[in-house]
């Protein structure tokens with residue numbers, strides 16, 4: 353199982369995937385053989401494979417690859433991690449930010465691994481709630497910290513470009529384990545991610 357993201361340009365896609373996109377383009381009433389659309393089935397199949405590469409990656413393995421023994425036991429927060437995912441109902445993007453915190457319990461994790469696992473879970477067909485919980489459970493089960501917290505704020509294209517067509521609504525989901533189940537710890541985290549330091 354690879355820990356590295358695909359190089360989008362070198363992704364290989366099956367003839368079947370290309371054929372499916374070609375039929376879809378024809379179904380829309382377009383001429384799939386015209387110049388501008390000739391390579392589109394391949395491009396679209398590559399793009400979709402890139403956007404769903406998370407199925408081929410193991411987030412726990414990534415976390416385990418950079419865990420270090422350390423006595424620091426205060427909150428570690430990585431906030432404003434941009435994320436792009438696909439809603440599983442319409443296969444349209446939802447995008448926004450994740451804010452993640454944990455309190456170490458003898459081990460810290462390489463900071464870059466936190467955004468990496470966000471990407472791995474985001475690059476699947478998702479709902480925001482499950483994405484939130486998968487990130488939470490992965491950190492909790494692998495790092496075994498004293499606590500972990502995840503907040504995701506996202507806009508859903510399926511609610512913007514179509515459907516209810518609401519351009520400004522933002523959906524917030526959150527999950528808390530261990531120490532973050534205590535109201536004062538949770539509040540400290542929420543205060544720190546909202547930039548209110550006083």
Ligand SMILES: Nc1nc2c(ncn2[C@@H]2O[C@H](COP(=O)(O)OP(=O)(O)OP(=O)(O)O)[C@@H](O)[C@H]2O)c(=O)[nH]1
Pocket residue numbers: 439440441478479480481508510511514515516
């Ligand atoms: N809970 C949740 N719902 C989502 C997410 N992404 C999309 N949805 C919703 O999934 C629902 C699917 O509902 P359906 O009634 O089957 O689909 P639809 O007819 O296309 O619904 P509309 O979007 O209301 O037009 C919609 O209400 C979407 O807004 C998500 O991440 N979490």
Ligand SMILES: [Zn+2]
Pocket residue numbers: 439440441442443444508510511
């Ligand atoms: Zn949707």
